[in-house]
Amino acid sequence: MKIGLQIRLLSLGLLLSTALLIGIVVYWGFHALIMNQQRESLESFVALETERLKTAFSEIQHDIQFIAEIPAISKIIHAHHAGKFSIEREEKSNLGLLFKELLKTKPHYDQIRLIEAANQGKELVRVERNLGEVLIVKESDLQQKSTRDYFAEILHSDPGHVYFSKINLNREHGTIEIPYKPTIRVALPIYQATNQLFGLVIINMNFKTFIDDLFHIQPGRYTYFLTNPDGDFLIHPESSKTFGFEFGKPNAAQAEFPDLIPLFISSGQEFVTEWKDLSFSNPVLIHFRKIGIFPDDPKRFLMFGVTASFGDIQTGTNIILLKVFAITLVLILIGLALTFSLTTRLTRPLEWLTDSTKRFAKGLAISSRPPHEKNEIGILSQAFDHMVASINQKENQVASMNRQLLKANTDLAHFVYLASHNLREPARRMIMLADLICHEGKEGVPPACQDLLIQLQSTSVNLLDQITDFRVFTNLSQGKILRTNVNMEDLIRSLTDEYTYAFQAKEAVITFSPSPSLHVYESLVKVFYKNLLDHTLKHVRSNDIMVSFTAERSTDGWILGIMVTRLSMDQKNLASIFAPLTQATSPHAESGLDLAICKRIIERHRGTLWTEIKENVVHIRFTFGKEG
Amino acid sequence: MDTMIATNDPIIMVDDSETDQLIAKRCYQKSILQNPFLTFFDGPTFLSHMDSVLHKEAPIPALVLLDLNMPIMNGFEVLTSIRQHQVFTHVPILLMFSNSDNPKDTERSIALGANGFQVKPTHVADFVAFFNSLKG
Numbered sequence: 217m218k219i220g221l222q223i224r225l226l227s228l229g230l231l232l233s234t235a236l237l238i239g240i241v242v243y244w245g246f247h248a249l250i251m252n253q254q255r256e257s258l259e260s261f262v263a264l265e266t267e268r269l270k271t272a273f274s275e276i277q278h279d280i281q282f283i284a285e286i287p288a289i290s291k292i293i294h295a296h297h298a299g300k301f302s303i304e305r306e307e308k309s310n311l312g313l314l315f316k317e318l319l320k321t322k323p324h325y326d327q328i329r330l331i332e333a334a335n336q337g338k339e340l341v342r343v344e345r346n347l348g349e350v351l352i353v354k355e356s357d358l359q360q361k362s363t364r365d366y367f368a369e370i371l372h373s374d375p376g377h378v379y380f381s382k383i384n385l386n387r388e389h390g391t392i393e394i395p396y397k398p399t400i401r402v403a404l405p406i407y408q409a410t411n412q413l414f415g416l417v418i419i420n421m422n423f424k425t426f427i428d429d430l431f432h433i434q435p436g437r438y439t440y441f442l443t444n445p446d447g448d449f450l451i452h453p454e455s456s457k458t459f460g461f462e463f464g465k466p467n468a469a470q471a472e473f474p475d476l477i478p479l480f481i482s483s484g485q486e487f488v489t490e491w492k493d494l495s496f497s498n499p500v501l502i503h504f505r506k507i508g509i510f511p512d513d514p515k516r517f518l519m520f521g522v523t524a525s526f527g528d529i530q531t532g533t534n535i536i537l538l539k540v541f542a543i544t545l546v547l548i549l550i551g552l553a554l555t556f557s558l559t560t561r562l563t564r565p566l567e568w569l570t571d572s573t574k575r576f577a578k579g580l581a582i583s584s585r586p587p588h589e590k591n592e593i594g595i596l597s598q599a600f601d602h603m604v605a606s607i608n609q610k611e612n613q614v615a616s617m618n619r620q621l622l623k624a625n626t627d628l629a630h631f632v633y634l635a636s637h638n639l640r641e642p643a644r645r646m647i648m649l650a651d652l653i654c655h656e657g658k659e660g661v662p663p664a665c666q667d668l669l670i671q672l673q674s675t676s677v678n679l680l681d682q683i684t685d686f687r688v689f690t691n692l693s694q695g696k697i698l699r700t701n702v703n704m705e706d707l708i709r710s711l712t713d714e715y716t717y718a719f720q721a722k723e724a725v726i727t728f729s730p731s732p733s734l735h736v737y738e739s740l741v742k743v744f745y746k747n748l749l750d751h752t753l754k755h756v757r758s759n760d761i762m763v764s765f766t767a768e769r770s771t772d773g774w775i776l777g778i779m780v781t782r783l784s785m786d787q788k789n790l791a792s793i794f795a796p797l798t799q800a801t802s803p804h805a806e807s808g809l810d811l812a813i814c815k816r817i818i819e820r821h822r823g824t825l826w827t828e829i830k831e832n833v834v835h836i837r838f839t840f841g842k843e844g
Numbered sequence: 845m846d847t848m849i850a851t852n853d854p855i856i857m858v859d860d861s862e863t864d865q866l867i868a869k870r871c872y873q874k875s876i877l878q879n880p881f882l883t884f885f886d887g888p889t890f891l892s893h894m895d896s897v898l899h900k901e902a903p904i905p906a907l908v909l910l911d912l913n914m915p916i917m918n919g920f921e922v923l924t925s926i927r928q929h930q931v932f933t934h935v936p937i938l939l940m941f942s943n944s945d946n947p948k949d950t951e952r953s954i955a956l957g958a959n960g961f962q963v964k965p966t967h968v969a970d971f972v973a974f975f976n977s978l979k980g
Contacts, residue, residue, distance in 0.1 A: 637913070644964065647967070648867045648965075648967070649867065653969055656870070676967070
C-alpha cells in the first residue's frame with residue numbers, strides 16, 4: 217500500500233475517531249447536563265408546590281381559628297345558656313351573614329357550620345354553596361350531626377386542636393354525592409367560659425376546587441399526584457383512579473409506583489428523583505415528597521408527587537444535537553478534504569521519489585521534480601534529484617570514457633591487425649625463400665647449413681602460425697571489451713543446436729550439467745566452444761561417442777568442461793590431438809590453430825585450461841578467471 | 845577454379861613486393877605454363893599498361909593476379925578501374941590475399957567483378973600447383 221494512502225487512511229481514522237470521541241463526550245455531557253438540570257428543576261418545583269400546599273392548609277387552619285374567635289359565637293353561646301332566644305337568633309343571623317361573606321371569598325369552601333355538642337349535634341348555623349350560590353340554610357333545614365364519625369372525633373379532641381378530617385368523597389344522607397365531591401372537613405371545638413364544651417365550628421372544603429385553584433392544573437409538562445397515607449390517590453390525571461378506597465380499590469399509588477412502597481412505610485420524607493420509562497424520546501421524571509400538614513399528628517401526611525415530561529426539551533435537545541452532528545459532519549468533510557489535499561501535497565515528493573526510483577532502476581527518464589517542500593520528504597526528493605543528476609553526469613562521463621576507450625581499443629585492434637598482417641608477410645616470404653633454396657640450390661648448400669635451412673623454414677612456419685593466431689584473436693575481440701553476465705547453460709545449449717547434424721553423424725549422445733551464469737566475453741566464449749567442438753568432431757574418428765558439458769563448483773569458482781567418452785582411441789593419440797591446448801607451440805600447425813585460439817581466449821579471461829586424458833576419455837576443463 | 849588460361853597471352857602479376865614477384869616468377873618457371881609472365885609494382889603502372897592494351901599496342905592479358913594490399917591504389921580500386929572498360933569485362937582477374945580470415949574481402953572481390961581469389965601459398969609446391977591448375 218502506498219504511504220500516501222496509508223497517511224490518508226491514518227488521518228481519516230484519527231479525524232473520524234476524534235470527531236466520534238468528541239461527539240460522544242459532548243453528547244453524553246450535554247445529555248447529562250440536561251438531565252441533571254431537569255432533575256434539579258423538578259425537585260425545586262415540587263419543593264415550591266409543597267410549600268404552597270402547606271401554606272394553603274395553614275391558611276385554612278387560620279380560617280377555622282378565626283371563625284372560632286368570632287364574637288358572635290360567644291354571644292350565641294351566652295344567649296343560648298341564658299335562654300335569650302331572640303338574641304341568639306339575631307347573633308345566628310349575624311354569624312350566618314359573616315359565614316356567607318367568608319364563603320364568597322373562599323370559592324373552595326362549600327360549607328361553614330356552627331354545631332351544638334348537645335341536642336344530638338344540632339346545627340346552629342349553616343352556610344353552604346349550592347349550584348354556585350352561597351345560601352344561609354333555614355333553621356328548619358338544619359340537621360343533627362351526632363351520628364357522624366367526625367362529630368365524635370372532634371368533641372373528643374384536645375382544646376385548641378384543629379381537626380382535619382380524612383379527605384374523601386362527600387356523602388349526603390349516607391350516600392356518595394354525585395357528581396363526586398372530594399371533601400375535607402376542618403373543625404375546631406368551641407368551649408364556654410367555664411371550659412365546658414359547647415360545640416364546634418367546621419368548614420367543609422371542596423378539595424378538588426381547592427387543588428384546582430392552588431395548582432391551576434393544566435395538561436402539560438407536569439402531572440400532579442396526591443395520595444393519603446394509605447396510598448390512595450386523591451389527585452391523579454385519570455380521575456377514575458382517585459379515591460379508590462371508596463370503591464374497594466385501595467393503595468393504587470403503590471401499584472402504579474412500586475418504588476414508592478418503602479417511602480410509605482418508612483420515616484423518609486421524599487422519594488429521590490428517578491427517571492421512569494427511560495427513553496431518549498420521552499423520558500419522565502418522578503418525584504414524591506411527604507407533606508406533614510397536620511402539626512399535632514406527625515404520622516399523618518399526604519404524599520405529594522409530580523412527574524415531569526421533558527419531551528419538548530428532549531426534542532429541542534435532539535434538534536440541537538442533530539445540528540451539531542450536521543455541523544460536525546460538514547467539518548469532518550472539510551477536514552477530510554483538507555487532509556486529502558495536505559497529504560497529497562505532502563506525499564507528492566515521496567510518490568515522485570518512488571516513481572523516479574523505479575524508473576531510474578529501469579533506466580527510464582525521470583519526470584521533473586514537484587515543487588520543493590521544505591520538509592524531510594522535500595529534502596529527500598531534492599537529494600534524490602541531485603543524486604540522479606550526479607549519477608547521470610558520472611554515467612555520461614563513464615559512457616564517454618567508454619566510447620573513447622572502445623574507439624581506442626578498436627583502433628588498437630585494427631592497428632594490431634594490420635601490424636600482424638605486415639609481420640606475417642615477411643614470415644611467409646622467409647618460408648617461401650627457404651623453400652626455394654631447398655628446391656633450386658640444395659646441392660650447393662653444405663649439409664650442416666641444410667639442417668639450419670630446414671630449421672629456419674620450420675621456425676618461420678611457427679612464427680607465421682603465431683602471427684596468424686594473434687591476428688585471428690585480435691580480429692575476434694574488436695570492439696568487444698566488456699564482460700557481461702552470461703547464462704552458460706543457455707549459451708551451450710544454443711551452440712549445440714548448431715551441431716545437431718554433426719552430432720547425429722557421429723551418433724553422439726549429448727548431456728548437460730546445470731551451469732551457472734558467469735561474467736565473461738560472450739563472443740569469445742562462443743568461439744571457444746565452437747572451436748573445441750569443431751576440433752573434437754574433426755579429429756575424433758570414433759562414432760557412438762558421448763559429449764558431456766560439465767560444470768563443477770570448486771573453492772576457486774566454477775570449473776566448466778567438455779568431456780568426450782566412449783572413444784575408441786588410445787591415450788597417446790588423444791594427447792596428440794589435444795596437445796595445442798596445453799603446449800606453448802603446436803607441433804601440428806595445421807590442426808592446432810583452432811585450439812590455440814581457445815587457449816588465447818582462456819588467457820584473455822585470465823582463466824586456466826587443462827586436459828584430463830585417459831584411455832578412450834578426454835576431459836577438457838577450464839575456468840574463466842576470478843571475474844568469471 | 846573456373847579460370848582457365850586458354851591463350852598464349854601474357855599472365856600479369858601486380859604486387860608491390862619485389863620479393864613476392866621474385867618468388868612468383870621462380871615458382872611460375874617451375875610450372876607447366878608457357879605464357880609470358882609480366883609484373884607491375886603498383887596499380888597506376890598496370891592501368892597504364894592496360895591503356896596500351898586498349899590501343900592495341902599490347903595483347904589482352906590471359907590472366908591478372910592482383911595483390912590486394914598495395915600503395916597508391918589497392919587491389920579493389922584497380923579491379924574497379926579495369927571492370928569499367930567493356931573490353932576488359934572478360935579478362936580473368938584473380939585477387940591474391942595474404943590471409944583468408946576476412947570474409948568481407950572475398951565477398952567484395954566477387955562483388956567488384958573478380959573471377960576468384962587466392963591466398964598466397966607458403967610453400968613452393970603449393971604455388972607451383974596453383975599455376976598448374978590454371979592450365980586449360
